Amino acid sequence: MENKQHFKLAVIPGDGIGEEVIQEGLRVVDHLSKTSNKFTFESDYFPWGCEYYLEHGKMMDEDGLERIKNHDAIYFGAVGYPTVPDHISLWGLRLAICQGFDQWANIRPVEFLPGVExxxxxxxxxxxxxxxxxxxxxxxxxxxxxxxxxxxxxxxxxxxxxxxxxxxxxxxxxxxxxxxxxxxxxxxxxxxxxxxxxxxxxxxxxxxxxxxxxxxxxxxxxxxxxxxxxxxxxxxxxxxxxxxxxxxxxxxxxxxxxxxxGSLGIAPSANIHLDGRFPSMFESVHGSAPDIAGQGIANPIGTIGSAALMLEHLGLKQEADLINEAIRATTKDGILTADIGGTSSTREVTDAIISHISSKYANV
Incomplete structure (x- = not known):
């Protein structure tokens, strides 16, 4: 059996629905890691975001970039809260990481998924x-x-x-x-x-x-x-x-x-640094949506799609393709969250994606 690659992820759930969708994305990555002979991963969590700001007066630790610079990738949820001005939350965390790590290319695919109006x-x-x-x-x-x-x-x-x-x-x-x-x-x-x-x-x-x-x-x-x-x-x-x-x-x-x-909830993105000095960061395009946080109805597709971009960046293109195929199969089956016309929960959508991955994985 070939040696498995091991990846260390810096996970920043952030605010609002960020914690919920990040957990769903990690469930998908964890499922792939357990059924694959190619990779394993570990996650280091960092509680940075608006709640952290309200408690500490800053969006992230002063040595935050130093603490995550040696990770293989950064998996980011969402940032923003009504009581913290947007320019503070953006410049204090997301842009601080993008600029600090010279993540000079932001890749944002646009795809019309089957079953999504x-x-x-x-x-x-x-x-x-x-x-x-x-x-x-x-x-x-x-x-x-x-x-x-x-x-x-x-x-x-x-x-x-x-x-x-x-x-x-x-x-x-x-x-x-x-x-x-x-x-x-x-x-x-x-x-x-x-x-x-x-x-x-x-x-x-x-x-x-x-x-x-x-x-x-x-x-x-x-x-x-x-x-x-x-x-x-x-x-x-x-x-x-x-x-x-x-x-x-x-x-x-x-x-x-x-x-x-159809929705910002289905849109993935990647903030890429290419010469190997710093990690790249992967995040969905949507915001923190504090009005629906904790209700279990947030759309996880953008964040799961961002995990696919992350795996592709780490050299796992087959696994990334499996995620994207599973997303398409799930939406085609009508398993959708409310923002795209469905009634499924956050977890139910992820369960369906994992199920489709399981059915296809034998062909990898």
């Missing part, structure tokens, strides 16, 4: 499948700026928020998008900017895109302004394969894509 009127919805590649560490989320002149009196304060685009940052994420396109049946990359209005950073992006595209003559390309691209998501989604965009634009477009597919 999408919000898009398209004759071939079952064939729609594209991926957003989001620049993840600079751009509009660079965090550079400030607030000034409040001392001049009411209504006189000025806020400046700057975007930062480096040629190196643009090139690495654009090149990664082309590398992903080379693995797809249709090799196409679409670049999205707003370079008519943002004439410095996004013109630089456009120039880098054109230069990098010359290294991939097999790949079809096009370029769109973000407002026209939003319309294209709705009107011509069949034209989409790999879409690469800046931090803000891809964030918005990926939520649009997931909503068109």
């Amino acid at each position: 999408g919000k898009l009127n398209h004759p071939h919805k079952e064939k729609l499948n594209w991926v957003l590649v989001r620049e993840n560490t600079e751009g509009e989320y660079s965090g550079i700026g400030g607030r000034n002149f409040a001392g001049r009196g009411p209504g006189k304060e000025v806020a400046v928020q700057s975007s930062v685009f480096t040629e190196e940052g643009c090139e690495r994420v654009i090149r990664h998008a082309f590398d992903l396109a080379m693995k797809r049946d249709r090799k196409k990359v679409t670049s999205v900017t707003k370079s008519n209005a943002q004439q410095y950073g996004m013109v630089l992006w456009d120039e880098v895109f054109k230069r990098v595209s010359r290294d991939y003559p097999e790949v079809e390309t096009d370029q769109w302004l973000v407002d026209a691209m939003a319309a294209r998501f709705v009107l011509h989604p069949e034209e989409l394969e790999v879409v690469v965009a800046s931090n803000l634009h891809a964030d918005i477009l990926s939520d649009l894509g997931s909503a068109l597919a």
